[in-house]
Amino acid sequence: MTRVAAIDCGTNSIRLLIADIERSNGTTSLTDVVREMRVVRLGEGVDATGELAPAALERTFAATADYAELIREHGAEAVRFVATSASRDARNREVFVDGIRNLLGVEPEVISGDEEAALSFAGASSVLPILDGHQVLVVDLGGGSTEFVLGTAQGVTAAKSVDVGCVRLTERHLRNDPPTAEQISAAEADVDAAMALAQRDVPLEQATAVVGVAGSITTITAHALRLPEYRPDDIHGAELPLDTVRAAATDLLEMDRSERAGLPYMHPGRVDVIGAGGLVWRRILERMGELTGGRITTATASEHDILDGIALSIG
Numbered sequence: 001m002t003r004v005a006a007i008d009c010g011t012n013s014i015r016l017l018i019a020d021i022e023r024s025n026g027t028t029s030l031t032d033v034v035r036e037m038r039v040v041r042l043g044e045g046v047d048a049t050g051e052l053a054p055a056a057l058e059r060t061f062a063a064t065a066d067y068a069e070l071i072r073e074h075g076a077e078a079v080r081f082v083a084t085s086a087s088r089d090a091r092n093r094e095v096f097v098d099g100i101r102n103l104l105g106v107e108p109e110v111i112s113g114d115e116e117a118a119l120s121f122a123g124a125s126s127v128l129p130i131l132d133g134h135q136v137l138v139v140d141l142g143g144g145s146t147e148f149v150l151g152t153a154q155g156v157t158a159a160k161s162v163d164v165g166c167v168r169l170t171e172r173h174l175r176n177d178p179p180t181a182e183q184i185s186a187a188e189a190d191v192d193a194a195m196a197l198a199q200r201d202v203p204l205e206q207a208t209a210v211v212g213v214a215g216s217i218t219t220i221t222a223h224a225l226r227l228p229e230y231r232p233d234d235i236h237g238a239e240l241p242l243d244t245v246r247a248a249a250t251d252l253l254e255m256d257r258s259e260r261a262g263l264p265y266m267h268p269g270r271v272d273v274i275g276a277g278g279l280v281w282r283r284i285l286e287r288m289g290e291l292t293g294g295r296i297t298t299a300t301a302s303e304h305d306i307l308d309g310i311a312l313s314i315g
Contacts, residue, residue, distance in 0.1 A: 003033065005076035006310035007067060011043030011086040011143025011167045012273060013215065014060055016067045017307045018074050030126065030311055033074055038063040039269020043086030043144045047168045052090045057099065064103045078314045081108040084116050085144030085165060113161020116306060117147035121156050123308030124213050128237065128300070137207035137288070140305060141216045141280055143167035143273070148198045150207060160201040162194035166216050166277035174276050177257050184253070184279060191283040205291045213305035215270060216277025221301040222265035224248035230265040236303035242285050245299050249278035
């Protein structure tokens with residue numbers, strides 16, 4: 001058994017997983033020790049400026065320092081720090097890389113969209129039985145990018161990362177609260193263009209099941225279930241009709257900030273971007289229904305994602 005620490009630093013949040021990995025007789029199990037999430041909005045303004053803002057870097061470094069203390073406290077033997085969309089896009093990412101290296105003592109990896117997709121699939125597929133007998137499309141809806149990964153129980157068949165996410169589209173289009181019809185239409189056009197780009201590499205029409213991962217999708221699922229609080233055990237593996245998920249996504253998109261903030265399962269750091277998350281997930285599910293000739297009728301949420309994939313990749 002090996003104790004590892006995985007850090008996933010995205011556009012909106014930075015997350016830590018300290019876990020014990022046990023490999024025996026060709027199988028691998030992952031047991032959580034610590035799982036934490038902080039919303040630091042590293043990608044704030046990156047879509048417009050092309051650079052990581054000083055305040056966003058400061059927030060991210062402060063969270064990383066806290067994580068470094070937890071890693072020392074729990075005696076992790078190996079650490080992997082992975083950064084995704086915002087760090088890929090930023091001209092000044094070396095400032096970020098140097099700061100993380102100094103705080104954590106390991107080299108942060110700014111990974112490609114393809115590797116991000118593969119790690120997301122590995123994390124989701126490690127715990128979901130839906131993979132058995134299916135061509136599953138795993139959708140990782142992040143702050144700056146969304147990954148489309150088609151695969152089976154044997155692994156990834158095809159993958160593509162595209163530049164649509166809840167932070168990026170909020171900053172680019174959804175400036176009103178709630179957004180106007182024109183803003184929604186412009187954002188949907190970006191999602192359609194991104195899906196057309198993804199379809200060049202990923203045969204989306206071959207999917208027989210859809211699994212969504214990451215905070216926007218799990219929050220939309222919590223809203224669809226009308227949970228009294230955020231309950232990961234209720235969200236993970238929840239398979240809901242597409243109409244139910246789309247209705248929940250639309251509801252969140254059309255609420256104003258105060259209404260979203262009052263929901264008992266809403267993380268404060270997600271209040272201002274969940275509307276865009278709902279828009280992206282709703283449009284993806286609409287298009288998947290169309291592309292598969294109505295074969296896709298449900299969507300499944302997973303609480304296990306790229307963070308678990310990073311942990312499993314260590315050692």
